[in-house]
Amino acid sequence: MQEQPKIIILGNGPINTDLTEQVNNCPRVVRFNHCAAMPDYLGQRCTDLWLVGRGRQALSLLNTPQMSLEGLSQVMITDPNPNPVAQCFFKLIQRKSKVDFGEALISIYAQKCQVERLTAQFRQSLLNELLTLGSPIHRPRCVSSGTLAIAYFLAQFKYIHIAGFGFQGWKRHPWNLEKQFVEQLVAEKQVILLDS
Template identity: 30%
Template structure:
């Protein structure tokens, strides 16, 4: 029996139209607030991996048009990548001036309320999954309060753990491995390259 296809779509620009390949897959994961305006990554969205520790998410939650995003509308499951215990233990806390402006480190409950009210299934990544991800990237000790695995890395790891090689072909597209300075982009890229070399992941180029 032929293997099924899972495609993990990052938010970087694509070099060619992959919409047909993506929409024909049996599972598609995207991240945070996917941009489908270009149409090159298709529309299918089964799961969105989202960071609830970001002030950017809070601004999105306040936006009345946030849930008009086509991918968010289509998504069956919203996975919050950072468990509240992880945010509390490792992620940076706003200073007093930021707190006075209403900024917090954790917007988990607000995300659950806003998106649960529109019928989405909400899941939260277990703390141990985050710790195991840090171990794979060599992030340990005090450095765990300075460097954080990205939603992309955690999403790929989740997919590989849930979808066995015997049944699934996992493909990636739209990853640039750059962005927020607190992610270890170099080691995350090397980790993915190792998965590619071992035949666990393939790239859609």
């Protein structure tokens, strides 16, 4: 029988396995963005919520139902603090994909739990590490939130459990390298798949 995970990271990709018991009994459960619409068989628990801070997706997070704040202990904004001058320029030219909504998201959660932003250094360091694995299909802008979370929590836990990682979506994430990175962590038993 598989041991009860100490931390589960639930990506937003398809998951067909009933994880209710494991998720609801896990001390740390990490979810992303529009996770309030996840099916019931993925449990209800969420202690760590990771949110994109920029662009249309971040704006939509302000205008859609949020996760219940009960049990939530940390919110991570995956975009670093923006450059205020650049933000004025992006708003002026209506470059909606670059406008930062991180502070508005922080204001929703800051009175209930710990809120922080990933640093630019952390994001760039992981991207640099991935680029040593080979060539991306498209020129990448940043690593996906899911892979960032895996790297972040592996610095705190000996191993982690994950589900719902399909390694596809926005073409400016280096999906092929992220998949290779996670597959290596699975082979090293630092990452355990719950939906394999």
